[in-house]
């Protein structure tokens with residue numbers, strides 16, 4: 001089965017000049033790497049909303065998720081604090097990557113470094129219906145480890 005394709009309009013902001021468009025590195029990739037549009041040093045234990053230099057118009061019915069890159073996470077403790085970050089279809093501002101440094105050392109980011117990956121995903125909107133009682137289930141109200149470790 002082939003993956004679905006959907007058009008996403010991408011606006012390059014002034015400070016995104018020269019940065020590569022997000023693109024799939026291989027035919028089977030789920031995510032497109034996205035780069036930093038600013039230089040910074042992310043101190044150990046700190047976080048920052050890193051500019052990417054791009055704004056999107058995502059079609060209704062889809063979202064873009066901002067996810068960490070596993071290599072940065074494993075080698076340096078660099079992750080997306082809010083993973084997966086949600087880019088709403090009606091958001092027209094700059095896509096930012098909320099990076100956190102969970103490592104022990106400061107981490108230097110240069111313009112053009114691949115800091116995260118973005119995944120396009122379908123969205124199902126729920127219709128919230130208020131009721132007086134919910135149906136019974138085997139689990140009931142048990143949660144948060146109720147079945148044991």
Ligand SMILES: O=c1ccn([C@H]2C[C@H](O)[C@@H](COP(=O)(O)OP(=O)(O)OP(=O)(O)O)O2)c(=O)[nH]1
Nearest residue numbers: 066082085086087088089091094095096097098
């Ligand atoms: O990692 C992220 C997460 C969000 N956003 C942008 C796009 C998204 O559509 C908007 C709002 O995100 P979210 O709904 O997660 O934030 P909020 O804290 O609920 O803010 P708001 O009140 O603006 O919805 O911020 C990013 O650029 N990067």
